Amino acid sequence: MNPNSSFSHKNTEPESSVLYIVGTPIGNLNDISFRALNILKNVSLIACEDTRQTKKIMNKFEFSNNLISFNKYNSFNKINRLINELNSGKSIALVSDAGMPSICDPGEDLINKARLEGFKIICVPGPSAVITALVSSGLPSSKFIFEGFLPKNNSERKKLLSELSQNDKTTILFESPHRFKKLLFELKEYCGGDREIIINRELTKKFEEHIGNNIDQVINYFEDKEVLGEITVVIKGIKKIKKINSYEEDELKKELCELIEAGMSLNMASKYLAKKYFLKKSMIYNMY
Numbered sequence: 581m582n583p584n585s586s587f588s589h590k591n592t593e594p595e596s597s598v599l600y601i602v603g604t605p606i607g608n609l610n611d612i613s614f615r616a617l618n619i620l621k622n623v624s625l626i627a628c629e630d631t632r633q634t635k636k637i638m639n640k641f642e643f644s645n646n647l648i649s650f651n652k653y654n655s656f657n658k659i660n661r662l663i664n665e666l667n668s669g670k671s672i673a674l675v676s677d678a679g680m681p682s683i684c685d686p687g688e689d690l691i692n693k694a695r696l697e698g699f700k701i702i703c704v705p706g707p708s709a710v711i712t713a714l715v716s717s718g719l720p721s722s723k724f725i726f727e728g729f730l731p732k733n734n735s736e737r738k739k740l741l742s743e744l745s746q747n748d749k750t751t752i753l754f755e756s757p758h759r760f761k762k763l764l765f766e767l768k769e770y771c772g773g774d775r776e777i778i779i780n781r782e783l784t785k786k787f788e789e790h791i792g793n794n795i796d797q798v799i800n801y802f803e804d805k806e807v808l809g810e811i812t813v814v815i816k817g818i819k820k821i822k823k824i825n826s827y828e829e830d831e832l833k834k835e836l837c838e839l840i841e842a843g844m845s846l847n848m849a850s851k852y853l854a855k856k857y858f859l860k861k862s863m864i865y866n867m868y
Contacts, residue, residue: 593702594623594671599694601687603706606678606810607784609640611707617641619704624670627662629685633677650674655686659693666699678810679708684728684754709783710752713812716790717750717778720816724750730763737766745770748817757807764802767815768795774855776816782809819858832857833867840868 593615594600600619605611620626621643627650628634638644650658662672674681674690681687695701714721725747731737744751755763767777773796782788787809791801824832832853839849846868854861 594619594673595700595702596669596671597666598671598700598702599666599691600671600673601681601691601701601703602673602675603680603704603708604634604637604675604678605784606707606709606712607782607788609637611784612637612641613704613706616704616706617643619673620645620675622671623673625665626673626675627658627690629676629681629687634675650686650690652686655689659690662690663693663697663699666694666697679710680706683708683710683726707784709754709780709810709812712783713778713780713814714750714752716780716783717792717814719750719776719778719814721750724752726752729754729756741766741770744815746818748819750817751815753813753815755811755813757809757811760807760811761799761802763813764795764799767813768799771795771815773799775818778814780812780814783812785809824859829867832859832864836864836868 600623602616602619603613604616620637623645625646625648626634627648629649629651631647631649634647648658648662650662665672674687676683676685676687682691691701710726714724727740727744730740730753753763767775774794776793777795777798778790778792779798780788780790791798836849836853839852840846844852846865850861850865850868853859853864
C-alpha cells in the first residue's frame, strides 16, 4: 500500500487556505496515520510546538517541509502571521509535541482565530495520551473529566483538589516528573489512601508502565524510585453520596455512639461509617 495515498474523504488534500489540526504520536512514531503523513508532507507549512520533535517525524519518514515554531512563548506574535499565510492561500498543519494539538498548548487560540476569520478547519485525528491512559486504566470511562496540569498557585490548586476529591467521575491529570511525588501526597490528603488510581508512564514507549491500584500502593511503589518520563494520572471518582431519611439517621447515630463507646475516636468512627455507607464524613461527625 502506498503511504503517500490519502485516506481522507477528499482526494485533494491538502486544500489551500485550510488549517489542518494533525494528531501525531505520543511516543511510538509508528502510530502516525497515513493521512497525517500525507498532510504533513504536502501542506505549505507546519506550525509546530517544538521543531525538534516534528523533525523526528520528518527524519523517520524521510520527508521535509517548512516549519514554523508555534508555542506558548511565541503564540501571541505568531497567530496573525499564520492567519496571513492562510489568507494568501497557503495550507497549514498544526501539530503539538505529541498527541492532539490544542490540549494543554496554545493551539486552541489559533484554531479559534482561524474559525472567527472564516477559514476552514479540518481535524486529522490521532493518538491521545488522555484517551490512551483512560482506556488502559480499566476505570469507569463512560463519563470522565480532564483537568490537564493542576494550577501551581497554592490556593487554586487546593480548591481544585478539593473539588476533585468529591467528583463522582473518573478524573485524568497530567503531571511532570519533578512534581509527581508531591501530587501523590496531595491526592492522599484530599482523596484518602484507598482511592483507586492508575499511573500511566511513558505511554507507547519502550518503558511504558501502568501502576495502581490505590494511592497508598502507588506512593509505596515510587518511594525509592527516580521518576522519569511523561505521566498521566487516572483517578476513580467517588460513589454518589446517598441521602438518608430520619429513621436511617437515628440508626446511624446509634451506630456512631456504639463505636465511640467501644473506644473509637469520633474522627475515626465518622470516617469508618462514611466509607461503609458512602456518606459524607462531616455529616456523620456533626451527628454526635
